[in-house]
Amino acid sequence: DPRSVSERLDFWAAAAAELPWFHPWERVFEPAGRSFRWFAGAETNLAWNCLDRHVSAGRAEHTALVSVNERGDRRTTTYGQLLGEVERAAAALRSLGIGKGDRLTIYMPTAPEAIVLMLATVRIGAIHSVVFAGFGPGALAERIRASGSRLVCTADVTYRKGGDVPLEPIVEEAVRLAGEQVEETLVFPREGNAWDEFLQKGDGGDGSHVVMEANEPAFILATSGTTAKPKLAVHTQGGYQVGIHAMGRICFGMRPDDVWWSTSDIGWVVGHSYIVYAPLLFGCTTIVYEGALDHPDAGTVWQLIEELGVSGVFTSPTAVRLLMRYGEEPARAHDLGSLERVVCAGEVLNAPAWEWLQKTVLGDRIPVVDHWWQTETGGPVIGNPYGLELEEIRPGSAGRPLPGMEVEVMTPEGRECEPGEKGILTFREPFPSLTPTLWGEPERYVRDYWERIPGVWFTGDSAQMDEDGYVWFAGRADEVIKVAAHRIGTVEVETAFLQHPAVAEAGVTGRPDEVRGEVISAFVVLKQGKEPSEELRGELLQTVRRELGPVAVIGELQFVSTLPKTRSGKIMRRVLKAVVLDSDPGDITTIEDEGSVEEARRAWEELRSSVSRA
Numbered sequence: 001d002p003r004s005v006s007e008r009l010d011f012w013a014a015a016a017a018e019l020p021w022f023h024p025w026e027r028v029f030e031p032a033g034r035s036f037r038w039f040a041g042a043e044t045n046l047a048w049n050c051l052d053r054h055v056s057a058g059r060a061e062h063t064a065l066v067s068v069n070e071r072g073d074r075r076t077t078t079y080g081q082l083l084g085e086v087e088r089a090a091a092a093l094r095s096l097g098i099g100k101g102d103r104l105t106i107y108m109p110t111a112p113e114a115i116v117l118m119l120a121t122v123r124i125g126a127i128h129s130v131v132f133a134g135f136g137p138g139a140l141a142e143r144i145r146a147s148g149s150r151l152v153c154t155a156d157v158t159y160r161k162g163g164d165v166p167l168e169p170i171v172e173e174a175v176r177l178a179g180e181q182v183e184e185t186l187v188f189p190r191e192g193n194a195w196d197e198f199l200q201k202g203d204g205g206d207g208s209h210v211v212m213e214a215n216e217p218a219f220i221l222a223t224s225g226t227t228a229k230p231k232l233a234v235h236t237q238g239g240y241q242v243g244i245h246a247m248g249r250i251c252f253g254m255r256p257d258d259v260w261w262s263t264s265d266i267g268w269v270v271g272h273s274y275i276v277y278a279p280l281l282f283g284c285t286t287i288v289y290e291g292a293l294d295h296p297d298a299g300t301v302w303q304l305i306e307e308l309g310v311s312g313v314f315t316s317p318t319a320v321r322l323l324m325r326y327g328e329e330p331a332r333a334h335d336l337g338s339l340e341r342v343v344c345a346g347e348v349l350n351a352p353a354w355e356w357l358q359k360t361v362l363g364d365r366i367p368v369v370d371h372w373w374q375t376e377t378g379g380p381v382i383g384n385p386y387g388l389e390l391e392e393i394r395p396g397s398a399g400r401p402l403p404g405m406e407v408e409v410m411t412p413e414g415r416e417c418e419p420g421e422k423g424i425l426t427f428r429e430p431f432p433s434l435t436p437t438l439w440g441e442p443e444r445y446v447r448d449y450w451e452r453i454p455g456v457w458f459t460g461d462s463a464q465m466d467e468d469g470y471v472w473f474a475g476r477a478d479e480v481i482k483v484a485a486h487r488i489g490t491v492e493v494e495t496a497f498l499q500h501p502a503v504a505e506a507g508v509t510g511r512p513d514e515v516r517g518e519v520i521s522a523f524v525v526l527k528q529g530k531e532p533s534e535e536l537r538g539e540l541l542q543t544v545r546r547e548l549g550p551v552a553v554i555g556e557l558q559f560v561s562t563l564p565k566t567r568s569g570k571i572m573r574r575v576l577k578a579v580v581l582d583s584d585p586g587d588i589t590t591i592e593d594e595g596s597v598e599e600a601r602r603a604w605e606e607l608r609s610s611v612s613r614a
Contacts, residue, residue, distance in 0.1 A: 011404045012038070015246035016238075019044075019281070019396045020053055022211050025238075029430075034446045037213040038239035038432045040481055042080045046218050046237050047123035048209045050280035051083040058553060059256075066139050066259075066308060067112045069159050070291025070300070077112055079283070080151055082119075089120035090209075090606035096184060100125030100210055103220070104151040105144050106473075107131045109158035109290045110266045112410050113188060113195055115276055117153055118219075118266070122237070125210035128219045128230070132140025132267025133158045137170050139230075141177035143222050146232050146440060153181055156189040172553055212236025220439045221269055223375045231448070232439035233376045235272075235505075241281060243433025244379040248278040251371055252312060253386030255498055259338070261287035261305070262314040269375040270345065275316050278379075298326035309338040316506075318569035320353045323573040325504040325527045331361045341386060343369045345571050348473050348491045352498040364390055370475060372398035374459065378433030382471045396495060397470040404431055411466045412477075414453050419467040421575065422489065424477050427457035462489055479573045481510035482518050490573055496547035500540055502530040507563045509576040511555050519555030521580045522605035523563060532559035549573050 016025070026041035060080030067075045077085075079251055098104060104121060106128055114130070115471035121128040129147040131140055133155070144152060153343045154171045157164040168187055175182045188194045212218075218237045222230035248254040252274075258278045264270035279286035285307060293301050301323065305313065323330075342357065349370040358368040367390055371383030374515070383397035384392070393399075400408040406428040409417040415425035427434070434457070438445040451459035462474040474480060474489020481488045490508050497506035505525040510518040524540065526532065537557055544552050564575040578584060 008404055008406065008429065008431075011206045012242065012246075015404070016042075016242045016432070017244060018249075019049055019241060025214065029277055029293050031216055032436075034450055035436045035442075037215045037436070038236070038430075039242070041162040041216040042238055043211050043404045044214055044238050044241070045123065046213050046241050046277065047086065047119045047126075048184045049117060049241060050119060050277060051079060052209070054079045054113050054280075055083050058281060059283060062190075062256075062283065064280065065112055065115065065286060065288050066581075067288040067290075068304060069111075069289070070162070071159060071491055075112065082116070084363070085116050085199065086119045086123060087207030088118050088202040088231075089207075089229060091119055091205030092122045092198050092200075093124060093126065093151075093202075095205055097199045098124070098126050098151055102126045102151075103127045103129055103149045103151040104153065105131055105146045105147060106142075106266075107133050107140060107152060107154045107167065107174075108177070108188075108266075109167075110154055110271065110275065110288055111155070111290055112288060114153075114572060115265055116287065118272075119280075121216050123207075123209045125212055127218070130219070130221065130272065131499055132265055133167055134160075134165070134381045135170075137173035137177060138175035140170060143230065143232075143288060144174060144178040144182060146182060146230075147220055148440070150181065150185065152184075152553075153186045154188070156187060159316070160292050161295045167217075169436045210236040213569045215436070217439075218574050219272065221272060221375055227346060230442065231376075231589040233269075233435040234439050235378050235433070235435060236436050239432030239434075241277065241437075242276040243377075243431060244273045245281050246404070246435075247380040247383075248274070248282060249403060250385050251369070251380045251391070252314070253280065253341065254282045254312065256283040256286065258282065258284035258311050259287065259309050260284050260312045260314070261289065261308070261310045262321065263289065263293060263301070263319055264314070264316070264346075269373075269378065269568075270314065270316075273379050280468065284453060297314065297330070298323070299330040299333060302331045302336065305339055306334040311338055311476075313342045313344065314571045315344060315506070317349040317353055318347060320344060320349065320357050321498075321505050323355060324356050325525075328356075336362070336366070339366050341367050343371060343386075345371050345380070345398075347374060347571065348396070348398070348475075350491070350495040350498045352495070354395040358390075358395075363491045367393070369393070370398050370569045371402075372461075372471070374461075375614040376435045377431075378435070381407065381427075381431075394470050397466075397472050400469045400471065408472070409463055409471070410453055410456065412453065414455070417464065420464055422480070423461045424453065424464055425461045425463040425471065425473075426453055427459070431459070467576060476572070479509070479577075481508070483510075483516050483520070483521055483551055488548070488552055490519070492548060493522070494546065496544040497522065497540060497554070502526050502536060502539070504528075504561055505571075507571045507576050509573050509580055511580050513555065514554060520551045521555055523560050523576060524557060524559045525560060525563060544599045 022041035025039035064079045065077040133422045202425045220232045262274040289585045371380045373380045382398045409423040462477040475491045493508045494506040504527045511521045513519040
């Protein structure tokens with residue numbers, strides 16, 4: 001709807017009117033120095049809108065959470081039960097001295113207890129900082145310090161690929177490193193009564209909600225770790241819920257009778273927005289899954305979709321490529337009749353991965369919808385709206401700017417790019433779920449986002465927009481490879497590798513070259529059953545040349561079994577760059593498998609040794 005841009009404030013006012021408010025806003029939008037305020041003067045409470053209003057409307061018996069783990073445990077929680085537990089947890093937090101404006105760190109598995117703590121925190125006007133339960137003590141300590149948390153909550157272990165991953169020792173070390181600001185640590189063993197004992201602290205206490213002005217913080221969340229130093233994005237009580245609710249309806253087609261499964265973790269913004277808050281705002285059932293998607297076997301995802309009657313799945317391109325390694329047979333062994341749509345974000349959903357999931361596995365009945373957003377945006381910005389005809393989806397493109405979003409591709413100097421010209425994706429105007437500041441770093445907020453290209457928001461992602469407004473992402477702007485003055489996006493090269501049927505994943509980076517400026521260093525993961533060979537190496541080089549032309553010069557190609565990724569599934573190309581340049585990769589505590597760095601390094605060293613011997 002073009003009016004959503006020209007009359008964007010009316011659009012967002014109408015979106016806000018879809019949710020209840022304790023008191024209406026005085027102004028839809030107002031600038032505030034180098035920041036902004038949405039729905040100024042309005043009063044709300046995000047947790048109240050997620051729970052109390054549904055119970056008051058007679059939906060207390062509707063299932064809110066279905067928690068599942070890779071060990072086969074199941075637990076169902078209704079809206080009435082969840083509200084009761086959140087009220088008790090809110091009173092328990094108050095009994096510990098936690099109140100409005102206080103920060104607490106939640107370092108827990110994706111489990112109901114963590115979600116209860118999130119909702120209880122927001123309910124009393126405190127501010128949660130959820131950290132993925134897998135970061136090392138250094139990364140956790142940094143986030144505890146930066147948030148100023150007084151309280152840290154954790155479990156003793158989390159479950160991963162059949163094993164128990166200890167969390168308590170990590171927290172102990174992180175709290176020691178963080179210094180004296182942490183007043184208390186709560187540890188909830190998976191076995192025993194510690195959680196019930198915590199809730200009992202609230203019995204007879206005050207579990208009521210606090211009325212919050214729309215621009216007061218609901219939570220802070222660190223960016224996922226592709227950059228060296230995390231930023232703590234602030235998301236507000238009012239604008240955030242308007243944004244994720246509106247985009248959940250427009251982009252995902254969410255509705256109250258959905259059984260919704262986001263395969264993310266609560267430690268990421270996808271987990272906040274589309275495991276917890278948006279599904280509960282809609283009043284639907286949300287699946288809370290702990291564990292690896294391919295454990296105990298490759299059929300786990302498809303089995304759960306059938307068993308739980310899942311109607312909508314939100315997953316990552318990394319997960320799609322993981323499932324693609326196993327082939328389509330595990331999916332065909334299950335009845336996917338309940339599934340209506342799959343949405344993807346996190347990295348570019350490369351065209352071959354989309355084609356495999358859409359055409360080979362799911363067929364035309366179930367659309368696979370790509371879209372794009374960031375921790376800072378809270379919810380989707382670019383996407384293919386749900387209900388779009390399949391023919392309108394362009395594989396490899398994240399879609400077009402969604403309603404209410406003013407998006408432009410610009411050169412680093414601030415010139416608007418022509419159709420098909422690579423530049424930086426920017427926002428001309430803020431929208432309600434966009435972070436209005438960084439916690440404790442307002443100067444960095446202005447410098448990193450509003451001053452890189454003066455007057456617009458700098459996303460840091462390289463992209464181009466075609467003549468029809470479809471956006472094609474090429475990777476992070478600082479990862480673009482320049483071969484003989486030609487700018488090639490890392491994602492373009494990785495997608496070219498994926499065109500070969502033997503390739504499951506690829507990660508590339510640039511390496512300095514005296515003649516061409518840079519050439520491409522590639523790290524390739526093969527599908528199950530495929531073995532490296534010189535013949536295959538030659539085929540892959542020819543595939544890239546055929547797809548991208550002779551300008552895409554591959555300097556070297558290494559076969560590896562895994563790529564270095566953040567724990568949210570993004571390929572850490574700066575780590576590949578460090579391996580190639582034999583330099584310090586910086587903070588790698590955010591990495592999923594630190595062994596992947598060593599494997600990449602060994603592959604690179606072997607290649608250099610063979611060249612040297614030759």
